[in-house]
Amino acid sequence: MSTAVIGAGISGLTAAFELAQAGEKVTVYEANHRVGGSLVGSDLGGYAHGDVGAEASLYARPETRELMQQLGLEPQYPSTEHKSQLLVGGQLMKIPAGTLMGVPGRHTDVTGVVSPAGVERLQQEQLNGSQDDPSVGDFIAQRLGAEVVDTLVDPLLAGVYAGSAYHLSLRSTLPALETAARENTSVLDAVDQILASRKVTQGANIPGTTARPVFVSLDGGMNGLARALYERCRELGVTFRLGEKVSRVRAGYSLTVSGPQGERAEVADRVLVATPAPVAGQLLGSLGEDLGNSELAGAGVALERVETADSAVVTAVLECASELTGSGFLIPPNEPTFIKASTFASNKWPWLQGRIPDGTAVVRMSVGRYRSTELATHTDEQLAQKSVADWMSITGRSDRVLHTEVWRHVGALPQYQPGHAHMVSGVDSVVKRIPTLGLVGNAFEGVGIPACINRARSEVQRLITERTA
Numbered sequence: 478m479s480t481a482v483i484g485a486g487i488s489g490l491t492a493a494f495e496l497a498q499a500g501e502k503v504t505v506y507e508a509n510h511r512v513g514g515s516l517v518g519s520d521l522g523g524y525a526h527g528d529v530g531a532e533a534s535l536y537a538r539p540e541t542r543e544l545m546q547q548l549g550l551e552p553q554y555p556s557t558e559h560k561s562q563l564l565v566g567g568q569l570m571k572i573p574a575g576t577l578m579g580v581p582g583r584h585t586d587v588t589g590v591v592s593p594a595g596v597e598r599l600q601q602e603q604l605n606g607s608q609d610d611p612s613v614g615d616f617i618a619q620r621l622g623a624e625v626v627d628t629l630v631d632p633l634l635a636g637v638y639a640g641s642a643y644h645l646s647l648r649s650t651l652p653a654l655e656t657a658a659r660e661n662t663s664v665l666d667a668v669d670q671i672l673a674s675r676k677v678t679q680g681a682n683i684p685g686t687t688a689r690p691v692f693v694s695l696d697g698g699m700n701g702l703a704r705a706l707y708e709r710c711r712e713l714g715v716t717f718r719l720g721e722k723v724s725r726v727r728a729g730y731s732l733t734v735s736g737p738q739g740e741r742a743e744v745a746d747r748v749l750v751a752t753p754a755p756v757a758g759q760l761l762g763s764l765g766e767d768l769g770n771s772e773l774a775g776a777g778v779a780l781e782r783v784e785t786a787d788s789a790v791v792t793a794v795l796e797c798a799s800e801l802t803g804s805g806f807l808i809p810p811n812e813p814t815f816i817k818a819s820t821f822a823s824n825k826w827p828w829l830q831g832r833i834p835d836g837t838a839v840v841r842m843s844v845g846r847y848r849s850t851e852l853a854t855h856t857d858e859q860l861a862q863k864s865v866a867d868w869m870s871i872t873g874r875s876d877r878v879l880h881t882e883v884w885r886h887v888g889a890l891p892q893y894q895p896g897h898a899h900m901v902s903g904v905d906s907v908v909k910r911i912p913t914l915g916l917v918g919n920a921f922e923g924v925g926i927p928a929c930i931n932r933a934r935s936e937v938q939r940l941i942t943e944r945t946a
């Protein structure tokens with residue numbers, strides 16, 4: 478039985494790997510001329526091979542670690558010496574420890590970051606009736622005041638979704654607080670309990686240390702995970718068609734593929750869609766129409782409506798006049814800066830520090846979030862130049878720039894808006910009734926790498942089980 482996988486990001490690569498391991502015949506179509514999607518490597522001007530795309534995966538979830546182990550890749554952990562910061566009123570400060578995605582459990586944990594008036598407001602939590610899937614921003618602002626949202630919750634959420642708290646669903650992005658919304662109970666109490674229970678349940682430690690890492694990566698960067706998957710897939714006989722875009726899927730299945738030689742039709746027994754949600758929506762929509770399956774056509778329309786955020790990462794190699802401290806910073810939307818976040822990659826990752834010359838540093842700066850216009854109005858050169866100037870002014874430094882490069886992540890992060898979970902369960906109930914159609918990616922069960930791996934594995938499992946059933 479042959480499977481066409483459409484899209485070669487982490488989701489499509491994982492799915493192809495799982496299918497090939499089960500002995501299935503697989504062809505992967507990828508519109509770009511490279512595999513990896515958001516996982517992008519670069520030689521950083523010859524200084525070191527590293528990431529210009531996603532640069533870490535969560536450690537707490539097992540999927541990324543398991544896949545690394547399966548592929549024989551050795552995990553790398555962040556430095557425990559450097560901490561993340563937050564820009565408040567033009568000043569960099571430590572991110573308060575006792576919060577859940579910026580939502581505090583106790584007012585004393587955010588004093589100094591939130592103004593005295595803001596602290597007073599959050600002590601007077603206002604219960605506001607039962608709510609069904611509000612936005613995080615609306616819900617927390619009503620309960621604890623808008624300042625907590627603007628200063629803490631919004632930048633931390635943006636550090637995951639490149640989105641705005643006022644457009645992201647509480648159910649999908651902060652499910653631990655959903656009960657407090659539905660049952661109209663205290664958020665402060667809920668956060669306090671969650672954080673207290675976390676302190677007791679200690680997870681696995683980095684070998685030889687007592688700290689539990691937040692992130693995991695690879696020597697050479699997270700892009701190495703995509704490269705290793707690609708190589709293993711090829712060894713297992715998977716065919717890759719790079720630079721070939723699937724524009725339509727018809728019953729049968731017949732795929733309309735456009736590549737350098739023009740348009741042609743290809744056939745497959747199964748189709749697994751692994752593209753960003755809006756593209757998946759077009760493909761499922763056209764298939765639904767062809768099959769006369771109006772529910773599938775409707776699922777396609779729903780997926781086409783998923784909004785995504787564009788952002789760019791500017792990566793710079795600097796010659797440091799003095800020591801750089803910290804692992805990076807996040808910036809609330811109301812701060813008048815050009816960049817929205819920065820990661821001090823060589824401080825965060827000992828493997829990278831060990832590969833660049835003494836006295837240099839690798840720094841990443843993010844530009845653009847949901848609904849922002851900087852990417853459309855600036856060339857790469859302008860993005861790099863303005864970002865570096867802004868970074869120097871925020872940090873008060875004047876390091877010499879040895880190299881910069883810009884990677885644009887167009888439509889990379891889907892926005893889990895209010896109603897998202899409901900939409901996904903509707904789409905899934907339609908797709909999962911078709912035993913030869915799979916749907917994977919970052920729009921369904923989480924945006925991170927572990928969630929993408931998990932979704933890809935479970936969809937492949939369903940397809941294989943349904944064949945033998």
Ligand SMILES: CC1=C(CCC(=O)O)c2cc3nc(cc4[nH]c(cc5[nH]c(cc1n2)c(C)c5CCC(=O)O)c(CCC(=O)O)c4C)C(CCC(=O)O)=C3C
Nearest residue numbers: 535561635636637639804805806817818819820843925926
């Ligand atoms: C797009 C994007 C930006 C740019 C943002 C923009 O400019 O808009 C960014 C920046 C940053 N993100 C940062 C910190 C964190 N990011 C996290 C988690 C995640 N980020 C993601 C993406 C992004 N990250 C994703 C897809 C996840 C979820 C992983 C999963 O769910 O599988 C978590 C774990 C949260 C948890 O505990 O769940 C932390 C602590 C810091 C601080 C400094 C540092 O330490 O580098 C910075 C500059």
